[in-house]
Amino acid sequence: MNNNNHSCHQQEEEEEAHYFPSDSECCWFDDACILDMDYFVKTLSGIKQKGVRSDLIGSIITHYASKWLPDLSSASATTHNKDSPESTVTASWLKKRFFVETLVGVLPPEKDSIPCNFLLRLLRTANMVGVEGTYILELEKRISWQLDQASLKELMIPSFSHTCGTLLDVELVIRLVKRFVCLDHEGVKSGASLVKVAKLIDSYLAEAALDANLTLSEFVALAGALPTHARATDDGLYRAIDTYLKAHPSVSKQERKGLCRLIDSRKLTPEASLHAAQNERLPxxxxxxxxxxxxxxxxxxxxxxxxxxxGLRSPCNGGYDTPLRCLSKRExxxxxxxxxxxxxxxxxxxxxxxxxxxxxxxxxxxxxxxxxxxxxxxxxxxxxxxxxxxxxxxxxxxxxxxxxxxxxxxxxxxxxxxxxxxxxxxx
Known part of the structure; x- marks a missing residue:
């Protein structure tokens, strides 16, 4: 009897060792964390099998994800406790990585089931904690599909790469815009959606232009990622270029000319044209x-x-043309x-x-x-x-x-x- 109990106990320890790493492997999560997430995934799978609408499933995911990861809540800001030990910070980041990868794996296949702003916050956290590239790629594809629904605040994702000199992840936004433009070329997205994205990107460029480390090639690449017909007016692009020239006074004359070629002067409003005519930073x-x-x-x-x-006067009879009908006083x-x-x-x-x-x-x-x-x-x-x-x-x-x-x-x-x-x- 004791031998049976010992063998059962040994089997349970082996199973726990399989699912939970040892202290030497940085055991960063507890049983409750895994059990809660595992129970959530099983419950969500059962809800999907019952034929519940994808938008309702997306609401469930966003609700519980905001509870597990406060960073995913629109009302919270990303904060870091500098007084916490390094091991505690590392454990928190690893736990976030586990949550993000699990959440991405259970997202409904319908691309419009999850709000775009929530996906952007999820991508922000994923980049911060170093989630695997396959999950990052999936998030970027979903965000590109509904980029016209994104807000400027959520799109301003910081750059967590040590090799990047800019504060914002401009390369990420360039990839998102290029994928969205491909959808427009395929006829998946309407022209109105493309106009919304153009306004969003022009506002993003105006904010990113304040960064002294933003290179001219990055600015031109993002501004030129959109086709010419995407912008109803070029006022937003002109404002971004003027902001870049103001924040980068060392830009050469030839580079200024290249930037101004991005602007179609025929698409400037009278107010923007008047400002441009008085702008000494322009060539x-x-x-x-x-x-x-x-x-x-x-x-x-x-x-x-x-x-x-x-056309109101008639050359004949020195008078006026006889109208088809008499106009009323109101007309x-x-x-x-x-x-x-x-x-x-x-x-x-x-x-x-x-x-x-x-x-x-x-x-x-x-x-x-x-x-x-x-x-x-x-x-x-x-x-x-x-x-x-x-x-x-x-x-x-x-x-x-x-x-x-x-x-x-x-x-x-x-x-x-x-x-x-x-x-x-x-x-």
Missing amino acids: VRAVIQVLFSEQTKLNRHLDWSSGSFS MSAQQMEIRKLKEEVYRLQSQCNAMQVQMERMVEKKKGLFFKWRKFGIGNRSSSIVGEVEKILEQESGRFGRETPMDLKSGVFGVMTPHKWRKSTS
């Missing part, structure tokens, strides 16, 4: 291109408005309101372009000693040497700016076109 050619783009927009507004008003009032708004918009653009030209003249005279004598909002004779100089500048410019100019330089039009005289409204 002169970039500022000139911004001014030309704004002039093109203004001329289009003027052409459209003049065409709209001229006529609304039409007059739209015309007034259009006039105000055109005048506002004219004043902004005038201010940009004045700033451009001052900057060119201050830096280069060149004198461009631009007449304010007029058409007149221009020196052929000045026109030739500007043409050389535009011909040398390459990249996304293009060579389209908003006016005919050879004809001498180098200012804002004089607006057509407004005709009296007939309504």
